[in-house]
Amino acid sequence: MMPTRTRQWLANRMSSHLDWPASRVRALKGDTTISVVLPAKDEQETVGSIVTTIRESLVEGVPLVDEVVVIDSRSTDNTAKVAARAGAAVYAQDDILADLPGLWGKGEALWKSLAVTGGDVVVFVDSDIRNFGAHFVTGLVGPLLADPDLAYVKGCYSRPLREADSFSPFDGGRVTELLARPLLNMCWPELSGFVQPLAGEYAGRREALEAVPFVCGYGVEFALLVDLADLVGVDRMAQTDLGRREHSHQSTAALGRMAGQILDTAWSRMHRHGIVAPEHPPSRGITQFVQTTDGYESLDWDVEVSERPPMRQVLDGRGVPRPRRY
């Protein structure tokens, strides 16, 4: 059962993107600067049109967004070129804070973005969205501009699952439904009101984002929810319904590895919060199987995720070299 407090939180802290048309959000902007960050690994098909939409609607149209930044996360395709041509400032993940040994993954891209952007509010948007519209940004920024007390706004949406020969309107979000939601309900029920806890679209005040650690892989969204709730309290977090989101789906095996990273992340927070007190550390690997003509072949994957400290600790007291831009 959803706790009564969470029910009240949902009633107070949920809005729709329809509440936040660009003109209204622009009127609320004042002096607040806004950075939009897209982490991108091999997204040449979609990143260009997302950047173009943001630039045309929210930089040149209604002047709301101050910078659009793509963090190229070790792509092997033309993501960086396409994004730069569409007008984004593009940084290679490994060129940022290049004196630190580079780590892989989406969380690393997001963490590094904090070192090259300047906005008071930072909006993160995935770059594989197939039905992107400017409301993904305005819906997340609006509540933060309207309420100075809010620190973080998370998107939610309906998620279709599109497979080779089928389309089912509400069955997307397999890791969300099979892992993240049960875990949150079990260990952090005050966060059970987040409809899409793994959503890659969210906005936060820089001071809050720079004060929490970032895990480097796919656990980053789970960790941010838990750590920000710890830092600011769930009442300073909100949620916006962004309508519907279509994206490119990963294979079930890839989602299994994503789940392993999220479980590793959750475990570290369970440990820190005293929810578990293990005598022996858990295994950080996952064995998957592929069928062969002789039976099954096992494949071992490391799903341990490293963690970066709060960016503020890293940037304080050092002149941050501006990395090379494409």
Ligand SMILES: O=c1ccn([C@@H]2O[C@H](COP(=O)(O)OP(=O)(O)O[C@H]3O[C@H](CO)[C@@H](O)[C@H](O)[C@H]3O)[C@@H](O)[C@H]2O)c(=O)[nH]1
């Ligand atoms: O090493 C990586 C891997 C991914 N990405 C980018 O991160 C975004 C999301 O990655 P994707 O593989 O499309 O994730 P999903 O399968 O959509 O996973 C969902 O669940 C993840 C775990 O919480 C979230 O990170 C995602 O935002 C959310 O959409 C995309 O723009 C990717 O290009 C990187 O920048 N670096």
Ligand SMILES: O=C(O)[C@H](O)COP(=O)(O)O
């Ligand atoms: O958020 C999730 O659960 C994962 O991104 C998987 O989503 P999908 O089932 O829609 O591919």
